[in-house]
Amino acid sequence: MDQKPETNAEKKTGIYKDKPAVANLGIMLFYQALADQGCKCVQINWIPEYKQSEEIEELLDEFL
Amino acid sequence: MDVKQRIAEANQQAAECLTENNPYWVDIRPAGECVEGLEDHMILHSGPPVDYENMVMLHRRGMVSAMLFEGWAKDEKEAVEIIRSGEIKIDSALNHNTVGAGTGIITKSVAMNVIEDRRNHTTAATFPAEGPVFQGGFCGWGLYNEGIAENLRYMREELFPPMREMLAKNGGIAIKPILAESMQMGDENHTRQTAADLLFDKQVLPELFELDLPKEQIMHTVKYIVETPRFFHCYGQGASRAAAIAADGMEYSTMVTAVAGNGVEFGIKIASLPGQWFTAKAPMMKGRYTSTKYTEKDQLPWIGDSCVVEVAGMGGIAAAASPIVCNLRGMTLQESIAQSREMENICITCNPNYVIPNLDFDCLPVGIDMRLVLKTGICPAIHGGMFSYEGGLIGAGMARVPMECFQKAMKAFAAKYSDRK
Numbered sequence: 001m002d003q004k005p006e007t008n009a010e011k012k013t014g015i016y017k018d019k020p021a022v023a024n025l026g027i028m029l030f031y032q033a034l035a036d037q038g039c040k041c042v043q044i045n046w047i048p049e050y051k052q053s054e055e056i057e058e059l060l061d062e063f064l
Numbered sequence: 065m066d067v068k069q070r071i072a073e074a075n076q077q078a079a080e081c082l083t084e085n086n087p088y089w090v091d092i093r094p095a096g097e098c099v100e101g102l103e104d105h106m107i108l109h110s111g112p113p114v115d116y117e118n119m120v121m122l123h124r125r126g127m128v129s130a131m132l133f134e135g136w137a138k139d140e141k142e143a144v145e146i147i148r149s150g151e152i153k154i155d156s157a158l159n160h161n162t163v164g165a166g167t168g169i170i171t172k173s174v175a176m177n178v179i180e181d182r183r184n185h186t187t188a189a190t191f192p193a194e195g196p197v198f199q200g201g202f203c204g205w206g207l208y209n210e211g212i213a214e215n216l217r218y219m220r221e222e223l224f225p226p227m228r229e230m231l232a233k234n235g236g237i238a239i240k241p242i243l244a245e246s247m248q249m250g251d252e253n254h255t256r257q258t259a260a261d262l263l264f265d266k267q268v269l270p271e272l273f274e275l276d277l278p279k280e281q282i283m284h285t286v287k288y289i290v291e292t293p294r295f296f297h298c299y300g301q302g303a304s305r306a307a308a309i310a311a312d313g314m315e316y317s318t319m320v321t322a323v324a325g326n327g328v329e330f331g332i333k334i335a336s337l338p339g340q341w342f343t344a345k346a347p348m349m350k351g352r353y354t355s356t357k358y359t360e361k362d363q364l365p366w367i368g369d370s371c372v373v374e375v376a377g378m379g380g381i382a383a384a385a386s387p388i389v390c391n392l393r394g395m396t397l398q399e400s401i402a403q404s405r406e407m408e409n410i411c412i413t414c415n416p417n418y419v420i421p422n423l424d425f426d427c428l429p430v431g432i433d434m435r436l437v438l439k440t441g442i443c444p445a446i447h448g449g450m451f452s453y454e455g456g457l458i459g460a461g462m463a464r465v466p467m468e469c470f471q472k473a474m475k476a477f478a479a480k481y482s483d484r485k
Contacts, residue, residue: 028399045402050441056471059478063071063318064435 067316067481071435074317078335079412079431081310082376086183087303088236092224096172098189099162103172105136106153110168110369111326112341113156116147120327120364122455126169127154129208133216134171156341157369158322158333161309162189163301164369166204166451175220179239179302184310190302192219196291207455219288226285230271237267239303242296243378244417247428252386253300254370254379254447255460260296265289297370304376311335318477319412320432323375323446323465325366332469334434337476344468349450351393351461358458364451366463371446377415377430380445380462381407384422389447393461397422403445404428410436410444434477437470 022041024031031043052060065073095102102108107130109123116127128143130136131152137143146152157164164170168191176189194202195215203212231237242263249259268289272282289295308321317335324331331343346365353359373379383390384404387397395403401422408414411429418428432444443464450459 028402032396045405047441050439052438052471056438056474059474059482060435060439062482062484063067063474063477064439 067483070316071318074314074336075319075412075431075433078311078314078317078319078321081184082304082307082430083413083415083417084183085181085240085303085307085310085376087179087181087239087306089177089231089239089299089302090180090236091178091231092175092192092228093178093189094172095162095170095174095176095189098176098178098187099160099170101155101160102162102170103153105151106155106171107131108155108157108160108162108164108168108170109326110157110164110166110367111324111346112329112331112343113154113159114326114328116154118328120367121453122167122327122364122367122451123169125208125455126167126203127152129203129213130169130171132208133213134173156324156326158324158372159339161187161305163191163298163305163372164324165191165298165301166202166368166370166449168369169203174216175224177298177302179299179306180236181303181306181310184307186306186309188302188305188309190298190305192224192298193292193295195219195288196293222281223285223288226272226275226277226282229275229277230268233275234271237264239299240417242267243300243303246296247378247382247385247418248421250386250388252379252382252389252447253297254373254382255389255392255449256386257294257296257300260300261294264296264299300378301370301372304372304378308372308375313338316481318434320375320434320444322369323371323432323444324369327364327367327451330366330466330469332434332465332473334473334477337473337480340476342469342473342476344466344472347463347466349448349459349461349463351450351459353450353459354457358452362452362454362458364453366446366448367451368448370448374444374446375432377411377418377428379447381411381430381432382418382420382428383407383445383447385418385420385428387422389460406442407445409440410442434470434473437465437467438474441467443467443470 034041131143246260314335319335322333325346329343330346331341384401387400390400408429412431414427415430452458
């Protein structure tokens with residue numbers, strides 16, 4: 001049976017050849033589910049920068 | 065020195081009030097003798113100040129029960145009339161050197177534990193544990209009947225004299241070593257005091273047995289201590305409150321010195337803004353109920369002052385110390401650790417007295433800085449007990465202090481300290 005030719009993206013990343021390695025941002029549940037399935041993964045504790053109102057942001061500039 | 069430097073310096077000093085504290089349980093005395101500013105015909109309650117008309121039913125019932133307990137009214141009807149006439153002064157317990165745990169109803173004759181902070185030169189008074197669970201429930205849970213009143217009198221007249229004699233003999237019981245050791249044994253000292261209770265018993269019971277008193281009298285007190293769940297909770301609260309009071313009034317400090325709810329509103333206080341409350345709608349706790357018959361419809365929004373322990377770096381701040389408590393809400397060990405790590409982002413420093421195995425022997429964070437809460441968007445995690453609208457404890461869980469409290473506090477801070485007016 002003829003093998004399907006690899007796309008350029010697959011050639012670059014080898015995403016379907018090797019087991020995936022995942023860096024998970026945010027939700028811990030996703031990291032845990034991958035880890036439970038034996039996937040190589042790391043959890044990165046990152047949250048988007050929090051934005052307050054303009055007034056509070058100005059006060060934070062002054063006092064922090 | 066610019067304002068940012070002044071804040072940094074003040075916060076360092078404020079945080080040292082929490083980390084360097086040296087609390088001792090020294091006595092049990094009527095509230096009228098140890099709660100500063102508690103006048104005759106005055107009733108204290110938990111959470112930010114609230115009028116009788118705007119109180120939840122638990123607080124209203126507490127007001128009435130206090131009137132009857134003190135003999136200020138002959139029945140419920142008269143008690144309500146007198147309260148509504150304005151003859152009775154009503155105030156937040158956290159406007160005084162005390163803590164309103166649960167409903168936090170305090171009047172002059174209630175016996176209180178006295179905690180003396182020998183580093184900060186402050187004292188705090190806390191409502192004692194009301195004994196083993198019995199059918200009548202407890203005053204602190206927003207319940208009241210003659211049986212509960214009788215129990216309070218029994219504690220005062222029968223159970224406490226041996227304790228007072230022991231304290232007079234030994235000069236006081238050090239609270240901090242018990243807190244520190246118990247934090248390494250699975251307690252976060254808000255929802256869980258299992259280890260602290262045992263450490264306390266180990267120290268106190270032999271001293272009680274050595275008193276020259278009838279065995280039967282000593283045994284009543286001993287049974288009260290060992291059969292009461294979470295007996296040590298009030299001592300942790302007293303130690304925390306005595307430390308936080310020391311930071312109150314510290315100019316330029318942005319550290320949080322009180323966190324509490326009254327079932328309607330939730331409020332915080334800031335060290336440099338003494339006497340002011342910054343409030344928002346009281347949050348609902350998420351957690352586990354004691355019975356499947358309870359749902360969120362039964363649950364009162366946050367009520368109680370016991371978050372004084374979070375102010376001092378325990379409870380929700382110390383989740384990593386007690387994965388057992390967090391697991392009651394379905395959290396994993398990793399998530400418990402993550403909760404304390406998250407709190408590091410909003411705290412001024414860490415407490416070298418509370419070194420936690422689950423944190424690879426890092427110290428717990430301590431001293432909530434309102435600026436960091438606003439900057440990061442991370443609201444302090446607080447543990448506590450869930451109350452029913454009808455009164456009584458129906459579960460335990462966690463909530464977050466509302467962001468609105470910090471936003472209001474920051475505006476008040478700016479009104480006092482900003483040069484950009």
